[in-house]
Amino acid sequence: MKKMECDVAVVAAGLSGLAASIAAAEEGLRVITLEKSKVTGGAASMGMGPLAIGTRHQANVGYNLTPDDAFLKHMHWSHWMVDARLVYDYYRKSASTIEWLEDMGVEFVYRNTTLYTPSRMRSYAEPERTCHAVKPADGGRLGPRVAARMTKAMTERAVELGVNILTETPGKKLIMEDGRIAGVLAAAADGEELEVRAGAVILATGGFGDNPEMIKEFTGLTWGKDLFSFRIPGNVGDGIKMAWEVGAAHGDIRLDLMYQIPDNTNHFNLEGAFRQPMLWVNKLGERFMPEDCLANTCTTGNAINRQPGHTCFAIMDTALLKHYKKRGIDIFGIQGPDVFDHFDEEAGQALETGYPYFVKADTIEELCEKAGIDLPGLRATLEQYNADCDNGGFDSVFNKDRQFMRPIRKGPFYSLQSFPGAYGSFGGIKINYKTEAVNEDGYPIKGLYAVGTDACDIYGDTYPFILGGNTMAFCLNSGRMAAENAAAYLRSLG
Ligand SMILES: Cc1cc2nc3c(=O)[nH]c(=O)nc-3n(C[C@H](O)[C@H](O)[C@H](O)COP(=O)(O)OP(=O)(O)OC[C@H]3O[C@@H](n4cnc5c(N)ncnc54)[C@H](O)[C@@H]3O)c2cc1C
Structure with missing residues (x-):
C-alpha cells in the first residue's frame, strides 16, 4: 500500500473540491486532492456561472440587493426548512468569492437580461439579478459550458499553490482514529491502494446524479423511464456513503429537478x-x-x-x-x-x-x-x-x-x-453552518467536512431560480468555508 501525508485531504476536484483545495492551500495547509476522473472540474464545466450578492458588478449598474435581503428571500422560498445560519454565512461570503475568483484570472459577464422579458415568462416572476456568468473565450457566445474557463483557472491556481491533485484516484473510505478523522483510503491510478493520512478530510464528490439505484431509492423515479437527467460520470454518491459509514446523519435528499x-x-x-x-x-x-x-x-x-x-x-x-x-x-x-x-x-x-x-x-x-x-x-x-x-x-x-x-x-x-x-442530486450528508459533517445528535464528526452537492440541502423542495446561480455559488462558498474551518480546527489541535 502506498502512503502519503498532508494536513487536509480533499476528496474530488470538481467545483467545490477545487474551491476547498485552493482555500486550504491559501491557509498554508498541505493539501492532497483525490480526483476520480482523468480531469478536474466536474459538472461545473457544463454551466454558466455562480450567484453573488453585493459585487462591484452589481454596484456598477445600481443594483443593490443585500445579503440580508437575499437571505430572507431564500428562507421564505425554502419555508425555513433549511439551515438558516449556513445560508446566511454563504450569502455574506458570496461577493468576496467573485473577487477571489477574479484574482485567479476568472472574468465575469454581469447582465440584466430579465428586464427585457415579460414577467410571466421569466424563469421566475421576480428574479434577482444574482448570476455572474463566466466570460466566454474571445468570440464565444454566452451559454452552456462557459464555466469550464473558471474550473480551468481554479485548477491552475491550485497547482500553483502546491496542491497535489491526483487524478484517476478515487477516495474509497475514511480513516477514523480515536473518534476523529485521520485520513482517507483511495485507489491510486495504477490500481494500488493508497493511504492518505490527514488531520481533516473535505468530501466534495458531487452527489449521486450518475447512480440510478440511489435515485430510485431516494426519489422513486426510474432513470430512462420517467427521469432523463444529466449524469456526470462518476458522481455516484461515493462521498455520501463514506460519510454515512462513519456516522454522519442523512441530510435532506432530492434531485435538482x-x-x-x-x-x-x-x-x-x-x-x-x-x-x-x-x-x-x-x-x-x-x-x-x-x-x-x-x-x-x-x-x-x-x-x-x-x-x-x-x-x-x-x-x-x-x-x-x-x-x-x-x-x-x-x-x-x-x-x-x-x-x-x-x-x-x-x-x-x-x-x-x-x-x-x-x-x-x-x-x-x-x-x-x-x-x-x-x-x-x-x-x-x-x-x-x-x-x-x-x-x-x-x-x-x-x-x-x-x-x-x-x-x-x-x-x-x-x-x-x-x-x-435533473442537473444532478441535492444533499445527502448532514452538515452544520461550519460545513462539518454531523451525527444524528448534531455533533460534528471531528475533522470531517462536506461541501457542494454532497451536502447541499439548503433549498427546500425546489431550486430557487429567484436567486439564480445558486448551486455553483453554494459549491464555491461551502468549499471555501470548509477549508477555513478545517484550518481553524487543525490549529486548535496544536
Ligand atoms: C448542464 C448543467 C448546467 C449547469 N449550470 C449551472 C449554472 O449555470 N449555475 C449554477 O449555479 N449551477 C449550474 N449547474 C450545477 C453546478 O454545475 C453543480 O451544482 C456544481 O458543479 C456541483 O459541484 P460539485 O463540486 O458538488 O460537484 P462536481 O463539480 O460535479 O464535482 C464532483 C467531482 O467528484 C469527482 N468524484 C466523484 N466520486 C469521487 C471519488 N470517490 N473520489 C474522488 N473524486 C470523485 C467527480 O469525478 C467530479 O470531478 C449546472 C449543472 C449542469 C449539469
Whole structure:
C-alpha cells in the first residue's frame, strides 16, 4: 500500500473540491486532492456561472440587493426548512468569492437580461439579478459550458499553490482514529491502494446524479423511464456513503429537478422549438399548467412530475409551426432564438432515426395513437382550447396570455414528449453552518467536512431560480468555508 501525508485531504476536484483545495492551500495547509476522473472540474464545466450578492458588478449598474435581503428571500422560498445560519454565512461570503475568483484570472459577464422579458415568462416572476456568468473565450457566445474557463483557472491556481491533485484516484473510505478523522483510503491510478493520512478530510464528490439505484431509492423515479437527467460520470454518491459509514446523519435528499426530453443533446433545437407557450397536455389529454409559465424549468419539472406517468406533450399544428418559423420564438431558452431555423432538419432526423418522443401525424387520432395520449381527452381539450382561441383568446382554463392562444386545427400535427430531468442530486450528508459533517445528535464528526452537492440541502423542495446561480455559488462558498474551518480546527489541535 502506498502512503502519503498532508494536513487536509480533499476528496474530488470538481467545483467545490477545487474551491476547498485552493482555500486550504491559501491557509498554508498541505493539501492532497483525490480526483476520480482523468480531469478536474466536474459538472461545473457544463454551466454558466455562480450567484453573488453585493459585487462591484452589481454596484456598477445600481443594483443593490443585500445579503440580508437575499437571505430572507431564500428562507421564505425554502419555508425555513433549511439551515438558516449556513445560508446566511454563504450569502455574506458570496461577493468576496467573485473577487477571489477574479484574482485567479476568472472574468465575469454581469447582465440584466430579465428586464427585457415579460414577467410571466421569466424563469421566475421576480428574479434577482444574482448570476455572474463566466466570460466566454474571445468570440464565444454566452451559454452552456462557459464555466469550464473558471474550473480551468481554479485548477491552475491550485497547482500553483502546491496542491497535489491526483487524478484517476478515487477516495474509497475514511480513516477514523480515536473518534476523529485521520485520513482517507483511495485507489491510486495504477490500481494500488493508497493511504492518505490527514488531520481533516473535505468530501466534495458531487452527489449521486450518475447512480440510478440511489435515485430510485431516494426519489422513486426510474432513470430512462420517467427521469432523463444529466449524469456526470462518476458522481455516484461515493462521498455520501463514506460519510454515512462513519456516522454522519442523512441530510435532506432530492434531485435538482427540471424538465427535458430524452437524449436532449442530440435534439437540442427541437427541444427549444417546443418549449414555447403552445398547447401542453398530459397523457389524459388534459392541460395542467398555463403554458406561458413554463420558462422556469424547475417548477415546470415539478408540474410534469406530478402528471400520470410523469410525462407531458407539447403540441403544435402546421399553422402554428408556420407562425413560429416566420415570427420566431416566444420564450427564449438556453437553445437560443433560432431554433425554428433548424426545425425541419432536426424533425426529419428524429423521424428518420425513429426517435420515439417526437411524433408527426396527419390527424389527431394518429397523433394520439403514436404518442400515447388519450384521444377523447385530447379531443375535449382541443374543442375547449380552440373555442377559447376563437373567443378573443380568453383562456377559460388558465387565463394564459391571450397572445399565445393559437388554435390547433390543421394537420400535420407535431408533438414532443417531456419528462422530469435533473442537473444532478441535492444533499445527502448532514452538515452544520461550519460545513462539518454531523451525527444524528448534531455533533460534528471531528475533522470531517462536506461541501457542494454532497451536502447541499439548503433549498427546500425546489431550486430557487429567484436567486439564480445558486448551486455553483453554494459549491464555491461551502468549499471555501470548509477549508477555513478545517484550518481553524487543525490549529486548535496544536
Ligand atoms: C448542464 C448543467 C448546467 C449547469 N449550470 C449551472 C449554472 O449555470 N449555475 C449554477 O449555479 N449551477 C449550474 N449547474 C450545477 C453546478 O454545475 C453543480 O451544482 C456544481 O458543479 C456541483 O459541484 P460539485 O463540486 O458538488 O460537484 P462536481 O463539480 O460535479 O464535482 C464532483 C467531482 O467528484 C469527482 N468524484 C466523484 N466520486 C469521487 C471519488 N470517490 N473520489 C474522488 N473524486 C470523485 C467527480 O469525478 C467530479 O470531478 C449546472 C449543472 C449542469 C449539469
